[in-house]
Amino acid sequence: MKERDRLRAERLDAALTAYEAQKRSLPGIADLTTRDVLLAQLVDSLHRVEYPRRLLERPVSVRRTDPAEDGFFDPVRAAVYHARHGDHDEACWLVFLFVAYGKGKRTGWRLIRDVYGRLRKGGRWDWATVSGNPKAVGEWIIAHDEALWPKGSSRPFGAHRQHETVKLTARSIETYVAWIGAAGHRTKFEAAAAASDEDPRRTFDVLYRDMESVYRFGRLGKFDYLTMLGKLALAPVEPGSAYMTGATGPVAGARLLFSGDPKADLSALWLDAQLVDLDAYLGVGMQVLEDALCNWQKNPTRFRRFRG
Secondary structure (H helix, E strand, C coil): CCHHHHHHHHHHHHHHHHHHHHCCCCHHHCCHHHHHHHHHHHHHHHHHHHHHHHHCCCCCCHHHHCCCCCCCCCHHHHHHHHHHCCCHHHHHHHHHHHHHHCCECCCECHHHHHHHCHHHCCCCCCHHHHHHCHHHHHHHHHHCHHHHCCCCCCCCCCHHHCCCCHHHHHHHHHHHHHHHCCCCHHHHHHHHHHHCCCCHHHHHHHHHHHHHHCCCCCHHHHHHHHHHHHHCCCCCCCCCCCCCCCCCHHHHHHHHHHHCCCCCCCCHHHHHHHHHHHHHHHCCCHHHHHHHHHHHCCCCCCCCCCCC
């Protein structure tokens, strides 16, 4: 572990100790091994959450926006580039595609490149085109289903989209365009902020609940989409809880932490409240806690880095 990470782990360990002394015991990390693994997962999650923010401070090449550039295209960097050059809608659209498809373990950004770049057969499914005719992109995706995911090839979706098929994303896109509305992303997000007295956590909650209309964007899809918008400064949002209702891995991790049993009869609402209290000591943010607990519960006694 690098020195900076070691110091972070020490600070987090001290915060956990203070929480245990002042609030409640944490049976899931009663032994040194599980405690050290959780600390390593927290540090690892901090790296992932901080990475998009660091991109805002770096130059981004226009090549990152070109889906024909196999080794260069990156939807997150492309979102940063478009936001920096005044195209807020295109930036948010790329964040949606990033969450809807993810990064394949073996295929990388191929699926997003192939959809966004229309299989290199001319033009792009950019926001201006898609928002003007959302049914057209859906029909195109269905018509090119086999080309986008050839039979026998590696699964092109990211780890958070393991139950998706290419055809189903057609409707996800159509309902997403309808959710944003004709006025565009900025108007949508500003309206939510105004209704929330400009409070980033309340704005997150308003959009999270409103996003229910986007097909097959459940708890994790909404959470990942909105947190990424916040990290890239595309929307004034910040999660005020871990949104445990509907979660699986994070709930098991939280139950393990607070009771020592990943199957304990502890409600998602109760766990949410405890995590808010815990973060008052840790100061890492709800996305880091949600992510770290999800990965920790998979193997509480051995650190394994999440690969996406």
